[in-house]
Amino acid sequence: AQSVTQLDSHVSVSEGTPVLLRCNYSSSYSPSLFWYVQHPNKGLQLLLKYTSAATLVKGINGFEAEFKKSETSFHLTKPSAHMSDAAEYFCVVSVLKDTGRRALTFGSGTRLQVQP
Template sequence: AQSVTQLDSHVSVSEGTPVLLRCNYSSSYSPSLFWYVQHPNKGLQLLLKYTSAATLVKGINGFEAEFKKSETSFHLTKPSAHMSDAAEYFCVVSDYNNQGGKLIFGQGTELSVKP
């Protein structure tokens, strides 16, 4: 069975400093992996996705993630945090094993950005 573990429930950074949100996955297949962001009282917005093309994936708003098969990781990074980045971030793996497109969510990481 596929699973996702987000290693930090809460990350706090100062504005202008780098962001690192960590995600490890477990999958028997070549997975499709996603990062979604959810701002307060909003729906989920796709940041980026990996689907077995380039291992370094660039997303919106300056975010990127690197797929490392040997480490089963898909960490999300951004060189310089902005106040507007404060939100909940979900690492997600797509379960395509005849489950009709189920997404397996991590528990989420809350990112706080201090001025």
């Protein structure tokens, strides 16, 4: 079965320092992987996605993620955190259901806190 594991439930960084949010996946085939962000009391916004093209994926707001098949990882990074980056981040894998259709399976989320 396909799944994702977010290794940190909570990450705290200082403004201007790098951000690293870790995600490992398990999949028996080449997966589609996504990072979504949820700001407090808001909906889910797509940050970036990997669909078997370039392994380094650039997203919105300066975020990027690298697909590493050997490590089954899809970590999210940003060189310099901004206060507005404080939110909940979800690593997501697209899974094939028994019906032959696809659905998203979400990780448990990582809450990013940015200190001034």
